[in-house]
Amino acid sequence: MNDTRTLLADTCARLFTDQVPPALIESAEKGTWPAALWQMLEENGLTLPQISESRGGAGGAWGDAHVVLAACGRFAVPLPVAETMIGAWLLSESGLNVPLGPLTVAPVRPAEKLALARDGGSWRLSGTATRVPWGASAGHVVVLAEGDGKPMVALAQGGIAKAEPDVNLAQEPRDTLEWTGAPVLAAADAGAGLPTGALMLAGAMARSTQMAGGLEFLLSQSVKYVTERVQFGRPLASFQAIQHQLALLAGHTAAAGMAAQRAFAAMDEGDAGFEIAVAKIRTGEASGLGAGIAHQCHGAIGFTYEHTLHFVTRRLWSWRAEFGAEAYWAASLGREVAARGADALWPYLTSR
């Protein structure tokens, strides 16, 4: 990591340590929008790190977004930071202006499609998108939809869709939105710089690094707990059974971190389809294993609402299923690898 990114990581850690106490996450889980925290993130340039300054961003790269999102995962920040970054990216790559405030994106499920229809000089949006993060509460929804037989990006005002609120395991909003010929604020052909399936790719990439950050929390929190907790007259950390479980967690955490980091680097290089599939598969698998180990090491106390471990484990269990679970990305990657042929496996790996 370069110096700027180390600085950015420190800024995030400091800010989130102070500003994201358990009480704030709890109140967000009850449906309160943490407005002051959002404003602080926006003022510090943390919501649009990779968007150019001319579009209102911080002018960095996806590598900077990686640092912010890993911290968001680590501290269970209850805000659509990833969704805002991705929405702004879709807009700016398609030559559209990025509005202030929280954004969300749709559709977020592989099989769902939205459609734009011409209406004189403007466009109207139709279709249903399920499980949209903060779908009912975000200021704007950025959609990737088909219009005139081409992929298009459009900006819809928040609150205009028929909304059916729901949540994920971590009580983060995951709403169903339905538009029926709704007007959009702006629309354009999806920019040439956007890969096919841009929304799923960027979403999977973001969740990967949020999960990698979450795993770091599980590891450090578990190490702390077993070092302090005494049973049979000695700290749990001194038991080999515990040591080996945490060594295993450390391995999966390291692998998840590496896979996520690589995906963002590839995104900055331009073509990240392979690396994002790898990252979503690897971090998703590590999340299930990691959550299990962390809970086992914490005993019953970690299973209570009072303890903070679940703020991260419940997110991991949901995030690994969002923007395509491991099986979705593995099937897609597996088909690609098989089509290239057995003897192309190694040359393909080393070319990435």
Next chain:
Amino acid sequence: MATFNFQLGELPPEAEKVREEIRDFLARTLGGTSATKRALSWGGFDREFSRRLGEAGFIGMTWPKKYGGHERSALERYVVLEESLAAGAPTSAHWVADRQSGPLLLRFGTEEQRQRFLPKIAKGELAFAIGMSEPDSGSDLASIRTRAERVEGGYRVNGTKIWTSNAHISDYAIALFRTKVVPDKKHEGLSQFLVDLKSEGIGIRPIIDLAGGHHFNEVHFQNAFVPDDMLVGKDGDGWTQVTTELAFERSGPERYLSSIRLIIELIREVGAEPGERAAVVIGRLTAHLATLRQMSLSIAMMLQAGQNPNLEAAVVKDVGTSFEQEIPEVVHALLGVEPRLGSGKEFERVFGYLVEHAPSFSLRGGTREILRGIIARGLGLR
């Protein structure tokens, strides 16, 4: 809590150039080698192959030219290792010497030892074995009892080494002996020696593995004489030296690539348009493979930068060997084919070989339990 230092990095252009050269060399040299033979990975022993690899400049790559080396970077060497493993080249006749015996001599050996051994190793002409474990000392290496007693002009050795891979076909071993008994301080009084395996007083008895193969041996020392000039480093410094040697042994790509042939043959077996289940399995294995490669590369870069990534190497070996060990299980769950040995289809034989050899992956070079202990220490748990 210590944090792991896995950083992304890219191989420099000269390393990618070496990739083309070694690929070309391997394609020419291995030609029509069967998948079953390639599945042996770094277990295949072929002196002629090692000699040709040495001749082409791919052994001792990072060593000084004055010792027959090529003064290439650790990353250029890394590329040669991963390409050899991916191709299933029979590297066993030079692997140990190139990976650990040579580097150990460069670090601790005398000038005379370096001049005498390194150029021949780099030519692919000297095969080395590792004399660490004993019948009563496996993971608890510091408890070894084989004695090397000071005599006129050298040491008189008595005791037994075990699991000494390829001792029967190697030229030398670097062995750890007890030169002094220090009560209650088992890590003290240990020393490392170069042992000529043809010396008088050394008896080598085969130990056949569960697959019927002969790699392991028991090496008996009965008043075997080892001259003074074969002591490696300092008398009594054996423990520090041997842990350095083990770090060389744990840091390479052989710790996650042992089963890659089975993945390759699995892809061939399910064809270009696999069903959903097979595609998911292949995609998942590819994701693990790609991630382990990045982690392994990250270690190579730390080594190149002069850092000491012992902890990270333990992590990659633990994650990597669990992965390579899981592959035959995953193949079984997906296809349910019978593992075969001499008969059956090529795919079934590759599968059979790896089913039988997988248990060794998390034993050799430090067991999973030893590695997890090292990682736990890194986490501050012990």
